[in-house]
Amino acid sequence: MVNWANFISQCFNGLVLGALLALISSGLTIIYGTLGVLNLAHGAMFMLGGYAGWLAYTYSDSFIIAVIVGSVFVMLVGVVMERLIIRHFYSRPHEDQLLVTFGLGIVFVEGVRFFFGSLSKMTPPPAMFQGITNLGFMFYPTYRLAALGIVAIALLALYIVLYRTRIGMIVRAGIEDAVMVDSLGIDVYKIFMLVFGIGAMAAGFAGIVNAPVVSIAPDMGEAILVQTFVVVVIGGVGSFPGAILGGLIAGEIISITSMFNPGYSYVMLFVAMTLVLVLRPYGLLGSAGRE
């Protein structure tokens, strides 16, 4: 028999987890949609954000400074990565792109492990968000509620940039047809660099926001990378709204399944992905033929 209090609680958990997955996946999907590069170092960006934020917090004692420093740092890492390495792989086979981003991910993870060790680090939530809130149907960590709001604002900001600005229009056009954008006289490489930076920043930002929830460790990006791939496949490659929808669906599947049998949470997630691939190969909100 379904315990309704538990069911509502799990739906809420799914919403919080889904929002986080949506933010990370949106970064991954706009990079892939625009540049055609599947960034296997995206999980490492999530981790780098967490560490940069933690380091900034250690020196400043300010969560806001941690978020700003962490986000800007990861964006810069993304930009430098694109300019120095990724750029040389646009015309090379997808296998090479996968290998180079996979390798970069290992370098980032082991670099962090070298300097900070394997023991996890905790960034405390801001004082105003500490404690527990009574939602009526359950007690919920206040910071997780705040994180939901912060991630929602970040997604809204990303939406405005993508759908309400000229840059965003060019990026979306690039997703549809980069060659055409280039032939219209727009420096598409500059746009690529910017997109890579923004995509990395989305993961890095999520890494910092998530740091008070899940203490950081060098390998933290590994598991989340797999989940974000599933989200992107479900939502549709290159689709920003698809990443949000996919994130929320993934979050709810994981949470609600765990109510019945936690061991099947991820099984059900992959079942959902398989169903989407069979019934709608280009994802729920993706476009057929997009590469």
Add this chain to the structure above:
Amino acid sequence: MAKFKSGNKSGLSRRHVLQLGAGVASAAFIPGLGTIGWAYADDKPPIGTWPAGSEGDTVYLGAAVPLTGTYAAQGADELKGWELAVDHINEGHELMKKFAPKIDKGLLGKKVKLLSADSAAKPNTALRVAQTFINDNKIIMMTGSTSSAVAVAMNKFAEREKILYLAGISGSNDTTGKDCVRYGFRQNFFGQTAAAAIGPVLVKNFGKNRKAAFMTPDYTYGHTVTKSVNDYLKEHAGWEMVTNQVSPLGTQDFSQYLTNIANSGAEFIVNVNWGRDAVLSTQQAKQFGLLPQMKLVIPYQIPFLAKEVGADITEGVFAATDFWWTLEDKYPLSKMFVEAFQEKYGYRPEWGAENSYVSFAHWARMVSEAGSFYPPDVIKQFEKGETIPSLIGDVHYRPEDHQCVRPVVIVRGKAQKDMKNDEDFWEVLEVVPGEGLMQAPDAFGCKLGDYT
């Protein structure tokens, strides 16, 4: 493949092989000729990496240890224990001589060298690492595991390759239970002994008929430890398992599991998760307000847990463990070990390092007493079951399942204000003798394989 190639090189035709086989088979049935077979066995034919691995002036040991992933921090700690043990064997260190009096700046006149590589706590990776060490360096003994899934896989690999395997950290009942092998040995405590040691303490402190939620990692370690602890509490004190939250290794967000626990009516959280999973699940249980409202129990201690989650969470928590450094006050060998370890690595050892050191020291003793690296000789030396030292009193290995019968240490988390230094997280309550904690040797289905 290697055997196939060597067969080809010998130039034997299929007819010759058949003739030879028929001859050998006939000889075995001729009375009086049976002694020929016996003489051949007594001559110690090559087995595994023997004798090639011990013909030079150095013998190699191989460790496949998790340096990345969920168990990375614990793996790095246990690697230090092995390194220290090897240093001590080669130095003829005073502490190592307490375990193996016959060593003399090396083992049987040879230097010992440890090779190590990352296993990420994955069985396939661990086997690949071990195979590389065998191919390249002809290692004479293997170790590694901070996951019983790895230990079980390595056990089977050791039996196949006929090379000794000493389990690293492995808490599953299966390692020396249904998955035991002739070539595998385990020094540390495990699910059954942990449950038998901590169970009475829980019942004494919290009484009967309580409700407990279990958090279990989804592999052999988690399932067997949870079963042992639940069985004990249910049978001896009527405790009820109200929910068992099984999570995959490497889970980051435990909110779904904790929500189920919040709605289960549990009074206790028995957290069997390990490594980073234990850190995250415990921290998040606090975030959700489940701790300290519910009491936390750690039946299988996690090195560095208190350091990572903080004393405010571990205060008052009961845990079972292999070793805690304050035992140096009671046991002279512990004191020597803690001092040597701290001097080299700058912190006091956790139980992973202790298990590594002691298991290597026991192996060094067996080799030096047997006077041979020949694997069956070393195995038979272990199987004599003689009483030998550990860092916390005398122990012995059971010949029936190759499990070390050793004490289990019960600790309780200290309050921050009571800590005498920044590593003084636990107070030792009891060192429970091992003999009374062990199951019957065949209770978990152990059937050791052949020597050769």
